[in-house]
Amino acid sequence: MNLLIFGPPGAGKGTQSIHVAKKFDIRHISTGDLFRENIKNGTTLGKEAQGYMNRGELVPDELTIRMLESALNDNEKSGFILDGFPRTVAQAEALQRLLELRHQKLDKVLVLKVENDVIVKRLSGRRVCQKCGEVYHMSSRPTQVSGICDKCGSDQLTRRSDDEPAVILKRLETFWAQTAPVKAFYEKLGLVREINGDQQEQGVLASIESELAR
Numbered sequence: 001m002n003l004l005i006f007g008p009p010g011a012g013k014g015t016q017s018i019h020v021a022k023k024f025d026i027r028h029i030s031t032g033d034l035f036r037e038n039i040k041n042g043t044t045l046g047k048e049a050q051g052y053m054n055r056g057e058l059v060p061d062e063l064t065i066r067m068l069e070s071a072l073n074d075n076e077k078s079g080f081i082l083d084g085f086p087r088t089v090a091q092a093e094a095l096q097r098l099l100e101l102r103h104q105k106l107d108k109v110l111v112l113k114v115e116n117d118v119i120v121k122r123l124s125g126r127r128v129c130q131k132c133g134e135v136y137h138m139s140s141r142p143t144q145v146s147g148i149c150d151k152c153g154s155d156q157l158t159r160r161s162d163d164e165p166a167v168i169l170k171r172l173e174t175f176w177a178q179t180a181p182v183k184a185f186y187e188k189l190g191l192v193r194e195i196n197g198d199q200q201e202q203g204v205l206a207s208i209e210s211e212l213a214r
């Protein structure tokens with residue numbers, strides 16, 4: 001099964017992709033995570049991407065498509081869920097070409113619907129473990145012991161640099177200007193399935209599972 005999860009920043013794409021990938025034994029490919037990994041490792045790609053990400057802008061298509069292509073080549077499992085890609089119509093077109101070359105196709109595009117005020121609360125309360133990458137939220141997904149990662153025990157829980165209030169607003173602006181048209185691209189292909197993302201985490205997952213069972 002090849003899926004794409006789509007929605008504004010903070011809609012819960014990463015959270016739900018992890019659940020779906022585990023349940024269906026498919027690979028979670030997140031372009032945001034791949035860029036952050038490159039930044040952490042000090043690669044040339046990471047250095048090029050960092051400025052765009054810190055400003056809440058999109059990394060140029062050419063760099064992003066090349067990175068995605070190499071992630072698709074590395075896919076050791078039989079399916080994937082793409083999270084954060086495509087973010088422009090040019091990226092969506094490139095993805096179609098890459099999949100055709102591999103005799104693959106997308107089965108469904110899950111569109112998470114969440115209002116702006118909820119998004120701002122989610123992103124401003126998000127905390128990420130610097131050691132293992134586990135994602136928390138100060139009220140909806142707190143750690144068991146305050147300030148300590150449940151998964152690895154690290155005390156390095158921080159706010160993502162692009163979760164500062166001014167950058168959140170810029171990311172939302174970028175989403176509506178450059179990324180929202182991607183939904184229409186997939187509507188024309190009949191692949192879009194809308195999911196109410198404004199429910200508790202497990203409720204969103206249940207809606208996705210019932211959509212995938214259809």
Ligand code: AP5
Binds near residue numbers: 032084085201
């Ligand atoms: P990326 O990392 O993809 O960021 P994003 O799309 O802005 O999405 P987020 O990771 O912020 O949110 P999410 O929807 O995954 O929400 P999450 O599950 O974490 O990209 C970062 C940057 O990289 C971009 O700005 C761009 O610069 C660059 N980039 C990446 N891909 C690119 C591309 N294709 N082209 C060009 N540039 C690219 O949830 C958020 C919080 O809410 C968490 O704390 C979580 O615990 C909580 N939460 C989740 N679900 C719920 C729920 N149901 N109820 C309550 N809380 C919830």
